[in-house]
Amino acid sequence: MRFLDVAKVYAQSGAGGNGCVAFRREKFIEYGGPYGGDGGRGGDVVAEAVENLNTLIDYRFQQHVKAQSGQGGLGKVMTGKGGEDAVMKVPVGTEIYEEDGETLIVDMATPGQRFRLLRGGNGGFGNAHFKSATNQAPSFAMPGQPAEEKIFILKLKLIADAGLIGMPNAGKSTFLARVSAARPKIADYPFTTLEPQLGVVKIDESDFVLADLPGLIEGAHEGVGLGDRFLGHAERCATILHLIDGTGDAIGKTYKTIRGELEAYGEGLAEKPEIVALNKIDALTPAELEKKRAALEKACGRKVHMISGVSGQGVSAVLRAMMRDIGRRRAERADARVRLRPVAVPRTRAERQTVNFNAPIVPQIRTEAPKAERSKPVAKVNPAKKSRAMGLAEAKAKSAKARSEEKAKTVIARPRPKPKPKTGKAKARPKAVRHSAKARAKKKQARR
Ligand SMILES: Nc1nc2c(ncn2[C@@H]2O[C@H](COP(=O)(O)OP(=O)(O)OP(=O)(O)O)[C@@H](O)[C@H]2O)c(=O)[nH]1
Numbered sequence: 001m002r003f004l005d006v007a008k009v010y011a012q013s014g015a016g017g018n019g020c021v022a023f024r025r026e027k028f029i030e031y032g033g034p035y036g037g038d039g040g041r042g043g044d045v046v047a048e049a050v051e052n053l054n055t056l057i058d059y060r061f062q063q064h065v066k067a068q069s070g071q072g073g074l075g076k077v078m079t080g081k082g083g084e085d086a087v088m089k090v091p092v093g094t095e096i097y098e099e100d101g102e103t104l105i106v107d108m109a110t111p112g113q114r115f116r117l118l119r120g121g122n123g124g125f126g127n128a129h130f131k132s133a134t135n136q137a138p139s140f141a142m143p144g145q146p147a148e149e150k151i152f153i154l155k156l157k158l159i160a161d162a163g164l165i166g167m168p169n170a171g172k173s174t175f176l177a178r179v180s181a182a183r184p185k186i187a188d189y190p191f192t193t194l195e196p197q198l199g200v201v202k203i204d205e206s207d208f209v210l211a212d213l214p215g216l217i218e219g220a221h222e223g224v225g226l227g228d229r230f231l232g233h234a235e236r237c238a239t240i241l242h243l244i245d246g247t248g249d250a251i252g253k254t255y256k257t258i259r260g261e262l263e264a265y266g267e268g269l270a271e272k273p274e275i276v277a278l279n280k281i282d283a284l285t286p287a288e289l290e291k292k293r294a295a296l297e298k299a300c301g302r303k304v305h306m307i308s309g310v311s312g313q314g315v316s317a318v319l320r321a322m323m324r325d326i327g328r329r330r331a332e333r334a335d336a337r338v339r340l341r342p343v344a345v346p347r348t349r350a351e352r353q354t355v356n357f358n359a360p361i362v363p364q365i366r367t368e369a370p371k372a373e374r375s376k377p378v379a380k381v382n383p384a385k386k387s388r389a390m391g392l393a394e395a396k397a398k399s400a401k402a403r404s405e406e407k408a409k410t411v412i413a414r415p416r417p418k419p420k421p422k423t424g425k426a427k428a429r430p431k432a433v434r435h436s437a438k439a440r441a442k443k444k445q446a447r448r
């Protein structure tokens with residue numbers, strides 16, 4: 001299948017169905033009244049990101065996408081059928097732009113993501129909708145809303161973790177074939193690779209997606225060679241592996257040319273983590289190797305990996321360095337996802353009253369003094385009065401102690417009477433004595 005990363009699509013949503021003008025005509029039902037139904041809704045145009053696609057080639061052959069219109073309303077107050085939505089399936093990583101190609105509408109970066117691009121028209125109201133006390137037989141209905149239409153530009157930016165960049169013939173495709181199961185075309189002429197190739201790399205129990213991008217040459221940002229349009233695929237990468245052909249001349253200049261192209265492209269590519277590797281070391285003598293390494297390290301100002309895509313020398317160390325950058329970015333994204341996770345705020349009364357029985361039981365930590373202690377207010381004592389008060393209190397305590405000792409001496413504790421064992425028959429309560437009126441009056445007199 002051919003790779004296509006830019007497509008132009010003409011899309012149209014469905015128009016709403018017209019409302020119906022109808023009157024009820026039935027035997028024995030006089031003044032049946034208005035009976036026309038509403039029109040159906042037109043279908044939307046929806047974009048959906050799907051995982052099993054990796055090119056926009058479908059839109060080379062199908063450039064018009066049209067949703068179904070709604071059916072008109074019918075008699076007997078029947079609403080017309082709604083139109084079917086038109087779903088545009090796009091690969092994950094597709095950006096959808098306005099016709100100008102610069103105003104981004106949506107980035108379809110997550111599998112299964114759906115976005116409504118055009119809204120279908122609403123159906124018009126039928127005449128039954130307009131009946132009222134003052135207009136009992138309306139003979140008009142509303143037309144459906146018209147469809148929307150627009151031109152969209154789709155741009156696919158591959159979701160790769162790492163990108164391979166370099167001059168043509170630097171050995172990028174050979175490297176990809178070495179580290180993954182991908183089988184890109186390899187040949188000793190420039191621009192063998194004409195479109196990006198993807199491969200899954202496995203290293204130390206982890207894996208990542210590596211993209212082999214077509215070669216860049218001086219002036220690529222002005223369209224020389226294949227231009228820089230494939231650099232868009234490196235925009236989402238966590239790291240860039242910059243390969244330099246060790247058998248070539250002017251290593252430092254080659255490095256700076258590619259860096260210049262990345263800077264001219266912009267979009268943050270020049271600021272991305274970069275790993276620099278001198279390739280094809282199997283074809284170099286040790287003296288040449290040292291000379292070229294020194295030249296490259298001077299040009300890039302950092303450590304350079306020495307590798308060979310053919311013999312596999314130094315490849316694992318490069319992959320580990322790439323995995324470190326990728327792992328760092330993955331951790332940052334995971335953090336951001338946690339931070340951006342919406343906090344569930346109860347909105348309805350029923351939600352607020354819901355008890356979460358799954359919540360962990362946290363033991364109550366008492367931070368305040370117990371209630372009994374709190375209830376005793378601590379009286380503020382004047383320091384002058386304090387000694388007197390203390391003296392009084394001491395005297396009081398002493399006298400209380402002396403009294404209790406005296407009591408203990410004089411009072412002989414009597415043993416408590418043992419409770420009598422209960423007999424079978426309960427003791428009858430004394431009956432209330434009812435006094436006569438004369439006796440009560442006498443008692444009242446006595447109280448006075
Ligand atoms: N000796 C040697 N030759 C290599 C090595 N890697 C690649 N080559 C050769 O270099 C030539 C170009 O290799 P490719 O992998 O096609 O280079 P590329 O960077 O993909 O080139 P484009 O797709 O044209 O940009 C081929 O003839 C490879 O055999 C290497 O490590 N050692």
Ligand SMILES: [Mg+2]
Pocket residue numbers: 172173174184185186192193
């Ligand atoms: Mg290639």
